[in-house]
Amino acid sequence: MIMNIREEILNKIDRDRNQIVSLCSDLVRVPSENPPGDTRAICQFISKFLESRGLSYQIYAPQKKMPNIVAYLKGKKSGRRMIFNGHMDVYPAGDPRRWKHHPFGGEVEEGKIFGRGSSDMKGGITASIMAFAYLSQYQEELKGEVVLTLVSDEETGGEWGSQWLVENVPLVTGNVMLNGEPTSCELISFAEKGRVWLETEANGLGAHGAYTHMGDNAIQKMIYFLKDLEELKTLNIISPTDVARILEEGREVVDAMKGKGATDVLMGITVNFGKISGGTKINMVAEHCRAEVDIRLPQGVSTHPILQEVNERASRYKGITYKILHENDPFFTPPDHEIFTLLKRNAEAIRGGPVLLSSGIGGTDAKHFRSKNIPCAIYGPRSHSMGGPDEHITVDDLILTTKIHTVTSLDYLEQG
Amino acid sequence: MLEVKEVKRRIISEVDKRRDEWVALLSKVVQFNTDNPPSDTRDLVSFLSLYLKDKDLPVLHFMPLEPFSNLVTYIGSEGQTPHLTLNGHLDQFPADDPKLWTYPPYAGIVKDGKIYGRGVSDMKGGTTASLIALVLLHELKIPLRGRLSFMAVSEEETGGRYGTQWILEHHPEFVGDACLNGEPYAPDVIGIGERGAYRMILRTEGEPMHGSLSAGDDAIIRMAQALLALRPLLKEKAEIPPELEEVIEKEKKYTRSPQDVGRQWMLEYPSYNVGVIRGGTKINVAPRYCEAEVDIRLPVGFKKERMQELVYRLLTEAGCSDVMMFPSLLNYVEEEVDAQNIRMQDATWTPTHERIVQIVKQNATDLIQKEPLYFVGMGATDGRFFRMKGIPTVIYGPRPVNMGGIDEHIFVDEFITVIKVHACSIVDYLGLRTDT
Numbered sequence: 001m002i003m004n005i006r007e008e009i010l011n012k013i014d015r016d017r018n019q020i021v022s023l024c025s026d027l028v029r030v031p032s033e034n035p036p037g038d039t040r041a042i043c044q045f046i047s048k049f050l051e052s053r054g055l056s057y058q059i060y061a062p063q064k065k066m067p068n069i070v071a072y073l074k075g076k077k078s079g080r081r082m083i084f085n086g087h088m089d090v091y092p093a094g095d096p097r098r099w100k101h102h103p104f105g106g107e108v109e110e111g112k113i114f115g116r117g118s119s120d121m122k123g124g125i126t127a128s129i130m131a132f133a134y135l136s137q138y139q140e141e142l143k144g145e146v147v148l149t150l151v152s153d154e155e156t157g158g159e160w161g162s163q164w165l166v167e168n169v170p171l172v173t174g175n176v177m178l179n180g181e182p183t184s185c186e187l188i189s190f191a192e193k194g195r196v197w198l199e200t201e202a203n204g205l206g207a208h209g210a211y212t213h214m215g216d217n218a219i220q221k222m223i224y225f226l227k228d229l230e231e232l233k234t235l236n237i238i239s240p241t242d243v244a245r246i247l248e249e250g251r252e253v254v255d256a257m258k259g260k261g262a263t264d265v266l267m268g269i270t271v272n273f274g275k276i277s278g279g280t281k282i283n284m285v286a287e288h289c290r291a292e293v294d295i296r297l298p299q300g301v302s303t304h305p306i307l308q309e310v311n312e313r314a315s316r317y318k319g320i321t322y323k324i325l326h327e328n329d330p331f332f333t334p335p336d337h338e339i340f341t342l343l344k345r346n347a348e349a350i351r352g353g354p355v356l357l358s359s360g361i362g363g364t365d366a367k368h369f370r371s372k373n374i375p376c377a378i379y380g381p382r383s384h385s386m387g388g389p390d391e392h393i394t395v396d397d398l399i400l401t402t403k404i405h406t407v408t409s410l411d412y413l414e415q416g
Numbered sequence: 417m418l419e420v421k422e423v424k425r426r427i428i429s430e431v432d433k434r435r436d437e438w439v440a441l442l443s444k445v446v447q448f449n450t451d452n453p454p455s456d457t458r459d460l461v462s463f464l465s466l467y468l469k470d471k472d473l474p475v476l477h478f479m480p481l482e483p484f485s486n487l488v489t490y491i492g493s494e495g496q497t498p499h500l501t502l503n504g505h506l507d508q509f510p511a512d513d514p515k516l517w518t519y520p521p522y523a524g525i526v527k528d529g530k531i532y533g534r535g536v537s538d539m540k541g542g543t544t545a546s547l548i549a550l551v552l553l554h555e556l557k558i559p560l561r562g563r564l565s566f567m568a569v570s571e572e573e574t575g576g577r578y579g580t581q582w583i584l585e586h587h588p589e590f591v592g593d594a595c596l597n598g599e600p601y602a603p604d605v606i607g608i609g610e611r612g613a614y615r616m617i618l619r620t621e622g623e624p625m626h627g628s629l630s631a632g633d634d635a636i637i638r639m640a641q642a643l644l645a646l647r648p649l650l651k652e653k654a655e656i657p658p659e660l661e662e663v664i665e666k667e668k669k670y671t672r673s674p675q676d677v678g679r680q681w682m683l684e685y686p687s688y689n690v691g692v693i694r695g696g697t698k699i700n701v702a703p704r705y706c707e708a709e710v711d712i713r714l715p716v717g718f719k720k721e722r723m724q725e726l727v728y729r730l731l732t733e734a735g736c737s738d739v740m741m742f743p744s745l746l747n748y749v750e751e752e753v754d755a756q757n758i759r760m761q762d763a764t765w766t767p768t769h770e771r772i773v774q775i776v777k778q779n780a781t782d783l784i785q786k787e788p789l790y791f792v793g794m795g796a797t798d799g800r801f802f803r804m805k806g807i808p809t810v811i812y813g814p815r816p817v818n819m820g821g822i823d824e825h826i827f828v829d830e831f832i833t834v835i836k837v838h839a840c841s842i843v844d845y846l847g848l849r850t851d852t
Contacts, residue, residue: 193628197699208820209689209711210611210795213678219690219708223640230637258629265631272627273636274703275696282615282691282709291636292699294627325699362628362700387626387701 005141006407009134010350013403016130020402021113021395023049024126025106028115034089034155036065042088043067046129046150053133057148060169063160066152072171073135075142080416081174082409083147083374084132085162085365086125086181087154090117091387098389112384114392119383123393123401124180125150127380131406144413147171154365157326162365166372176339176412177369177376178405181360184257184382185351185397187250188343189360191243191332192367193266194297196306197325199290200225202278204319206287215285218319219278222289225320228313229293230271232306239267239300243359246335250356258361266359269306270296292325299359303327328367332359333375342411343379346404379404418848423558424840428783430552431836438835439531439828441467442544443524446533450570452507456483457570460506464547464568473554478587484570484578488590489547491554492563499563499592500772500845501807502550502838503580503798504543504599505572508535509820516822530817532825537816541826542598542834543568545813549839562846565590572798580798584805594772594845595802595809596838600816600826601791602672603784603833606777607811608663609765610793610800611682612714614723616760618642619707619740620695627700635706636695638736643690643708645734649726654684654718659767663790664716670789673815682794686723688712716763716792724760764803765792766810772845776810779840783833812837 013020030042043059050057050071057071066089093103093116101107101114108114113123132148149172151161158164165172183189202222207215244267247254251263271293278289295306307324314320333340335357347355360366366376381397384390431438448460458479465475468489476488487506492499511521511534519525519532526532531541550566567590569579576582584591601607620642622635656664668680688710695706714723731739766773768790780788791811799809814830 195628199699208795209691210687210713211675211679212687212689213682214675217690219693220643222693223643223690226637226640227644230632230640233632261631262629265629270628270630270632271637272630272632272634272700272702273640273696274627274634274699274701276636276703276706277694279690279692279709282711283689284691285689286691286693289693292696294700296628362626 005138006410009406010403012134013399013406017399020126020130020399021108023129024113024123024398025108027122027126028106028113028118029104031104032089032117033092034153035092037089037153037156038065039088039152040065040067043069049129055133055136060165062164066160068152068161068165069150070165070169070171071132071148073132073139073146075144075413076140077143079144080413081145081147082413083149083172083174083177084128085149085151085177085179085369086121086128087151087161087365088125089152089155091120091155094389100390111395112392113395113398114390116391118391119182119381119386119393121181121380123398124182124380126398127180127401127405130402131409134406135409142413144416146409147174151365158365158368162368166368173372173374177366177374178409179364179366179376179378180380180401180405181364181378182380182383182386183360183378185400186253186257187356187358188340189378190335190340190357191299191359192330192363193359194301194303194328194330195363196295196297196303196327198293198310198322199325200293200320200322202289202320204285204287207285209283209285212285217285218289219286221317221319222278222291225313225317226273226291228316229310232271232295232309233269235269235309237269237298237300239298242335243299243332246357247359250358253356254358267298269298269301297330299330299332302329331367331370333377337375338415339375339377339412342408343377343404346408346411347379350403351400418559420843420848423843423848426556427552427839428836430556431832431839435832438548438832439526441548442531442536442541442831443526445540445544446524446531446536447522449522450507450535451510452571452573453510454483455507455571455574457506458483458485461485461487471551471554473551478583480582481578486570486579486583487568488565489550490563490565490590491550492560494589496563498594498846499565500842501590501592501595502546502564502566503569503595503597504539504546505569505579505798506543507570507573508538509573512822518823526828529828530825531828531831532823534824537600537814537819537824537826539599539813541831542600542813545598545831545834546596546838548835549842552839553842558843559849560846561849564842564846565592569798576798576801580801584801591807593807595799595807596772596776596841597797597799597809597811598813598834598838599797599799599811600813600819601793601811602815603780603830604786604788605791606773606780606788607791607793608768608773609716609763610796612720612761612763613796614712614714614720614760615710617707617709617742619705620738621705622702624704625702627702630702634702636703639695639706639708641734642731642736642739645730645736646688646727648730649686649688649712652686652726654715656684656717660716660765660792663768663792666789667791679794682713682715683792684715686712686714686718714763716765718763720760720762761800764800766803766808770808772808772810775844776812776837776841779837779844780812783836
């Protein structure tokens with residue numbers, strides 16, 4: 001029975017190809033830049049779409065301008081609960097003059113859908129919405145439940161989006177969470193690096209630049225401190241063995257895709273300095289200096305020892321202070337989880353070619369679901385120029401992601 | 417026949433008699449806000465012009481660019497020799513927050529034998545002293561043989577392109593064969609030279625990739641490496657010219673003000689300051705570039721070419737050969753580079769045997785009753801423009817207290833001494849006409 005449903009759905013997706021592309025394009029066309037994070041327009045658009053398909057939903061808006069949609073589908077038979085999660089807000093578009101295709105044009109050209117957020121992650125939520133819509137056509141035969149969650153506030157941490165839903169809406173917990181963040185269709189993400197974001201400040205004593213002995217240069221102090229922080233890269237790491245093994249196995253593919261050394265980056269502690277500013281004039285001893293530091297932690301390294309090291313290093317200097325802007329531990333879903341087997345099998349069958357498990361780049365809302373011990377799997381289209389001008393995804397990847405999300409959910413629920 | 421000794425006695429007496437008048441004048445000069453930026457010296461120049469015109473002295477204004485107004489006056493006519501130029505700047509360091517001052521920065525308060533105000537030490541005291549010396553010689557109708565030019569300029573604090581430098585280039589008729597400037601060293605100090613400057617903007621560039629993908633060699637950390645790589649330059653000793661060896665040795669032992677303590681090594685080794693750093697826009701995006709503005713000071717005997725080679729070598733050895741340096745990067749036009757920022761210049765000095773040096777030294781000795789010291793100054797003055805042209809230049813001014821800081825002031829007694837030394841030195845240098 002299920003085999004027929006699978007075939008049917010896959011055929012429908014092929015048949016509805018243009019409609020699916022249109023939906024993605026329409027979603028891109030509704031700006032939802034964060035900052036400032038106002039998603040009311042796109043929320044309204046998606047609400048209307050769900051209504052047009054006869055699908056019921058509820059809005060949760062702990063922050064008025066950042067509403068979240070939760071749609072619920074209950075199958076005839078009881079069983080597992082699958083959560084679809086994706087965010088509606090997008091990275092700011094930047095200067096439109098640098099784009100060839102307008103950032104909110106949603107233009108479809110040569111098999112690509114252009115626009116800010118197309119890869120991160122309006123392509124992904126199109127797949128989730130369509131998967132939910134198709135599954136809802138088989139409610140009679142469906143076993144278990146599907147909860148579609150479309151959230152705001154992901155680009156700024158998720159406090160009013162996924163985090164709030166997970167903590168306040170009982171429906172938003174389940175057996176597994178599936179998310180369409182971009183993983184390039186060749187990879188399934190089962191892990192995410194941890195993160196410590198710091199804002200540091202150095203204070204010194206001003207003086208005329210020809211009399212450096214009378215001052216205490218804040219820039220000089222900051223430089224020493226930043227070099228000390230860089231040493232964090234060399235701290236000892238003990239990776240969970242199966243994670244290390246999987247990442248090693250994926251080295252060739254990942255490095256080919258993201259550049260040589262990308263696997264080492266995934267497996268190590270990285271320290272990046274995103275911003276620095278200090279001093280007023282070339283011939284004056286600088287009195288203040290500020291810098292922002294982005295530390296990423298691999299599996300096996302929690303924020304606690306890192307923060308201890310940061311504290312110790314800051315205390316070596318008079319006048320260095322810092323603020324923790326953000327911190328979260330790394331996390332992963334055991335790679336032998338059923339969801340990964342299913343995703344891999346389906347992706348390889350439908351896409352052709354091997355599909356591997358890997359660690360994700362950057363942070364996603366999976367962290368909020370992991371904090372409730374919900375297994376998470378991320379699988380989505382390949383991103384092109386994500387965060388940059390002329391960001392896009394291919395139509396093929398969009399359709400592929402839609403198919404794989406839909407049949408994998410069906411398989412997972414059926415096996416419950 | 418008028419004797420120099422008699423003339424000097426008259427001058428000194430007149431200075432003492434009209435002491436209050438000179439202090440009042442300086443107080444008034446301080447009341448003009450000539451903070452740089454913006455270095456608007458127009459009102460002060462207007463005031464001084466009226467003052468001079470009232471005494472039947474000629475006045476010229478030069479303003480090559482608004483609002484950098486410069487003033488020139490003179491005694492004597494073109495062609496008269498010798499020719500001495502008095503040079504002083506009217507602009508000053510900005511005052512910071514006036515609420516932090518006990519004596520308001522533009523009030524010109526005189527109290528307890530001190531004159532308070534922003535710019536009074538650097539360098540309204542010295543400039544006014546020079547002006548008073550000229551006015552006095554004019555009023556007393558001293559028959560000077562040579563010509564005396566006085567220029568009060570704008571824009572010294574930001575490089576002098578539209579001040580002293582401009583006048584030297586466009587009005588050589590006011591450029592004498594010697595120069596006297598009242599920058600604030602001290603009454604027991606004869607400034608005969610100053611350190612040079614090697615200034616540069618360093619720049620590193622990178623790919624603006626997502627912070628989570630970056631392997632950690634972003635433009636900011638590479639700049640940090642480059643700046644740390646420069647530290648060894650502090651250990652490179654200058655080759656002090658033999659004629660200045662004794663001067664440097666004696667200067668190392670002079671520690672009369674807080675500025676002098678701990679600076680001895682700067683007489684023989686370079687010092688450097690990272691004044692500004694900037695780079696990056698977002699915490700989680702690798703910066704597209706990072707820039708640092710570095711100000712290296714060169715002691716006498718340390719040529720700028722040597723510093724250039726040294727900087728290149730230190731950066732290369734530390735693996736930082738991708739760091740770009742202005743102005744050596746010829747094709748870089750993305751941002752306008754402030755001319756001041758790319759100043760590269762050797763230290764300048766005037767040999768102590770020069771006539772003007774010996775004259776000022778003698779007069780200072782007579783007036784303070786003690787032997788002054790020769791000094792190579794730490795900071796830059798407009799005197800360097802004269803020295804670069806081979807014109808012997810002496811710095812003689814009052815001691816600065818809290819220069820550039822809160823409650824900046826000078827001592828009235830020292831101000832008066834400076835007037836006397838300037839006036840007497842002018843008489844000695846220019847000599848008296850023998851037809852009297």
